[in-house]
Amino acid sequence: MAAPQARLICASSLLLDGGRGHRFEIEQADGSRLPAFVVRYQGQPRAYLNRCRHIPVELDLQDGDLFDLSGNYLICSMHGARYRPDTGYCTWGPCRGQFLAALDVFERDGQVWLNVMPA
DSSP states (O other): OOOOSEEEEEEGGGOOBTSOOEEEEEEOTTSOEEEEEEEEETTEEEEEESOOSSSSOOSSTTSOOOBOTTSSSEEOTTTOOEEOTTTOBEEESTTTTOBOOEEOEEEETTEEEEESSOO
16 A cells, blocks of 8 residues: 555644644654644645754644744744744844754645655
8 A cells, every 4th residue: 555645634724824733643664753833834744843953842742833923033932043934044143043844734725734755
């Protein structure tokens, strides 16, 4: 049986530009699970592993609040590192210049999907 090419994450309507993110997990080849999130920024879904590049803590401390008050940056609630939502690039904080680990997502038929077999 062929492996699925995409996995459903959530309904597109759950993601508002600069609003609360949706948390999910991805499964590694060894069976371990990693926390991840998807947000909408400039009309597009963007997904990343939910792990700050400074220290491996989740950015949102379990509640999906990932954007700063301006809605322009993803922010680590532990120590304030700021990341560009479109690229995952850290613009401020102890991990400045590093990137969040991006995940390949797309929208189709009112749903957000994770591409589990990226090209």
